[in-house]
Amino acid sequence: MNIENVTISSNKEIAMNLWRMSMNAPKIAAAYMGPGQFINILPNNNWEHPIRRPMSIASVNGNNVEIIYKIFGDITDQLSRKNSGDTINILGPLGNVFTEWDNKDVEPILIGGGVGLAPILNVYESCRNPFMIIGAKTASEHFMKHDPKNNIYLTTDDGSLGIAGNVMKAMDEIVLHENSIIYACGPEPMLHVLQKHAANKNIRIQLSVESYMGCGVGLCQGCVIERQNGHVQEHSYHEKYSLVCLDGPVYKNSEVTFG
Numbered sequence: 001m002n003i004e005n006v007t008i009s010s011n012k013e014i015a016m017n018l019w020r021m022s023m024n025a026p027k028i029a030a031a032y033m034g035p036g037q038f039i040n041i042l043p044n045n046n047w048e049h050p051i052r053r054p055m056s057i058a059s060v061n062g063n064n065v066e067i068i069y070k071i072f073g074d075i076t077d078q079l080s081r082k083n084s085g086d087t088i089n090i091l092g093p094l095g096n097v098f099t100e101w102d103n104k105d106v107e108p109i110l111i112g113g114g115v116g117l118a119p120i121l122n123v124y125e126s127c128r129n130p131f132m133i134i135g136a137k138t139a140s141e142h143f144m145k146h147d148p149k150n151n152i153y154l155t156t157d158d159g160s161l162g163i164a165g166n167v168m169k170a171m172d173e174i175v176l177h178e179n180s181i182i183y184a185c186g187p188e189p190m191l192h193v194l195q196k197h198a199a200n201k202n203i204r205i206q207l208s209v210e211s212y213m214g215c216g217v218g219l220c221q222g223c224v225i226e227r228q229n230g231h232v233q234e235h236s237y238h239e240k241y242s243l244v245c246l247d248g249p250v251y252k253n254s255e256v257t258f259g
């Protein structure tokens with residue numbers, strides 16, 4: 001793990017309220033282990049917002065690290081006002097990685113909902129012809145083409161682009177096999193439904209969880225998620241709860257529960 005002052009090389013709006021930022025981050029790029037990992041960003045060195053904000057790594061090319069982020073509140077708004085040449089402080093790379101997507105015997109089904117698309121696109125860029133489903137509320141939040149012939153399915157809640165409905169509607173178009181693995185990142189209700197779906201179909205799933213997070217390194221204990229079959233032992237709650245920053249953000253099958 002590194003802490004690095006990095007220089008922004010580009011920062012552009014790619015869809016409504018959705019931005020892609022590239023930064024020159026040699027230390028973080030050198031330590032990067034693969035899709036799933038994230039960085040924790042401090043856009044300004046002041047006491048107004050002392051807590052960092054986690055963002056998944058969307059790609060790493062040479063020294064260049066990219067994120068894709070949506071403006072939710074103050075920090076992401078501040079990020080969107082940064083120009084190339086500005087610096088920000090980042091901590092990372094943090095967290096674990098998606099696995100097996102590079103195994104030629106595996107059929108990856110990639111699913112991103114909302115801002116969960118960043119780590120999913122990262123896997124997509126590295127995979128051979130996977131299926132990918134990206135869900136959003138409306139057409140203006142998408143920046144890709146709905147292209148079922150090339151196994152790219154976009155969904156919109158309001159039906160303004162691609163398949164009308166949520167990502168589960170697009171799942172109906174995909175035939176699952178024994179060697180399919182679902183890789184998903186997005187809101188917890190989506191992850192919950194997909195987790196149940198995978199269990200019903202008896203296929204494997206890897207879920208990247210975006211819980212609220214403070215430090216990103218296990219100190220603040222802010223990002224707990226319940227383990228499926230956890231129990232509390234005397235003086236320890238770690239048997240029952242997992243820290244997304246240290247144990248995750250990627251969890252397999254029914255390791256954690258959203259219920």
Ligand SMILES: Cc1cc2nc3c(=O)[nH]c(=O)nc-3n(C[C@H](O)[C@H](O)[C@H](O)COP(=O)(O)OP(=O)(O)OC[C@H]3O[C@@H](n4cnc5c(N)ncnc54)[C@H](O)[C@@H]3O)c2cc1C
Nearest residue numbers: 053054055056069070072073074075076115118210211212
């Ligand atoms: C491991 C990880 C990876 C992430 N990757 C990305 C990414 O690639 N792109 C991206 O846009 N965002 C990502 N996020 C979420 C991102 O960190 C938050 O959107 C960010 O903290 C918002 O900061 P803010 O100051 O702009 O808004 P805040 O003022 O912190 O929040 C604004 C509103 O957004 C909601 N909110 C904030 N964070 C979360 C959250 N984690 N879960 C649910 N609701 C939340 C809150 O309800 C709040 O009212 C990730 C989070 C985690 C834990």
